Amino acid sequence: MSKPTTLNPPLKLSLRTARILSLLVLGGIGIGYLGGAIFAAPDGDTPIGFVGLRLIGLFSAVALFIEGRGQLTQASDAMLDERERSMRDKSYVATHQIMVLAMFGFFMWSILAKFIDGWMPGQEQALDLLSGFAITSMALPGIILAWREQPQDDAE
Amino acid sequence: MMDNETSTLHNRLALFRAEAGLSRKELAEQVGVNPQTIGFLERGQYGPSLELGLKLARVFGVSVETLFSLDPFAPLAASLAAPRLVEGGR
Numbered sequence: 084m085s086k087p088t089t090l091n092p093p094l095k096l097s098l099r100t101a102r103i104l105s106l107l108v109l110g111g112i113g114i115g116y117l118g119g120a121i122f123a124a125p126d127g128d129t130p131i132g133f134v135g136l137r138l139i140g141l142f143s144a145v146a147l148f149i150e151g152r153g154q155l156t157q158a159s160d161a162m163l164d165e166r167e168r169s170m171r172d173k174s175y176v177a178t179h180q181i182m183v184l185a186m187f188g189f190f191m192w193s194i195l196a197k198f199i200d201g202w203m204p205g206q207e208q209a210l211d212l213l214s215g216f217a218i219t220s221m222a223l224p225g226i227i228l229a230w231r232e233q234p235q236d237d238a239e
Numbered sequence: 240m241m242d243n244e245t246s247t248l249h250n251r252l253a254l255f256r257a258e259a260g261l262s263r264k265e266l267a268e269q270v271g272v273n274p275q276t277i278g279f280l281e282r283g284q285y286g287p288s289l290e291l292g293l294k295l296a297r298v299f300g301v302s303v304e305t306l307f308s309l310d311p312f313a314p315l316a317a318s319l320a321a322p323r324l325v326e327g328g329r
Contacts, residue, residue: 095263164272232286 093152094146101152101229104143106224115217117143120208127207137215144222152228174227182220250307253281254315255299270294 096104113137119129151157155171163171189212196203204212256266256277263277270291279285280295287295287307296303 115253164276165288165291166276167273169285 090162092150094150095153096146096150098229098232098234101147101150101225105222105226105229107143108147108226110160110221111138111143112215112219113140115140116211120160120204120211121202123208129207137222140215141218144218147222147225147229151161151223152232155228156224170228170231171224174224174231177211177219177227178223181223182216185216244274247309248286248307249283249309250280251312252277252306255301255306256281259299261298266295266298269298271284 115133115138117131119137120189122133123129153166155163156174158167160168169173192201192202195201256263259266261269263274263281267274267277271294272291276285280287292303292307296306299306
């Protein structure tokens, strides 16, 4: 019978490490980009602390993207069995839902902000937020897999 | 059968595998999945596709209903004791 090909990931992370990195992505990107956009200097410069957080989030996101929670997010169908394909598909569906919700939330805020004179990003801040959005969406399937995975008993 | 986490599908996979003297890895190779998936199936954390269910049943030479059920299986001790009770009652 056909057996899924053994995965040979370029980067291996334990479940604990993947979860820690996922928190660094969400914290670093969330606070770094959103905070940086809101608290930007009048000349448009981002405070250095927020830049540092962005870098931490970026490197963590790249690591999670390459690792793809045991290569599940990168592997072709032939390399995965039906359970793994199901997990991967669910992670992409959840990513899509989260990102659409975030975009829709920002869209709603952009309408509401006009009426209440609320905060709106300038051109540079908007580009920063888009970057944060792109980096998060890159890492999100791996993050979702890391938090959905249950520790296994490897008996036998 | 289902293609996701399941709380209503019960199975006797671990029992049949132990009786057949197969490791998870050996069983996984026979049905074409990864060994972790056998663990997920045995713990009831994943409901197999119809195809995988049939493949598993074929490995053990039983019907798929013998291996999987929507109702909980009777404990093994109760199943073994039942015929004796009937014989003792005659």
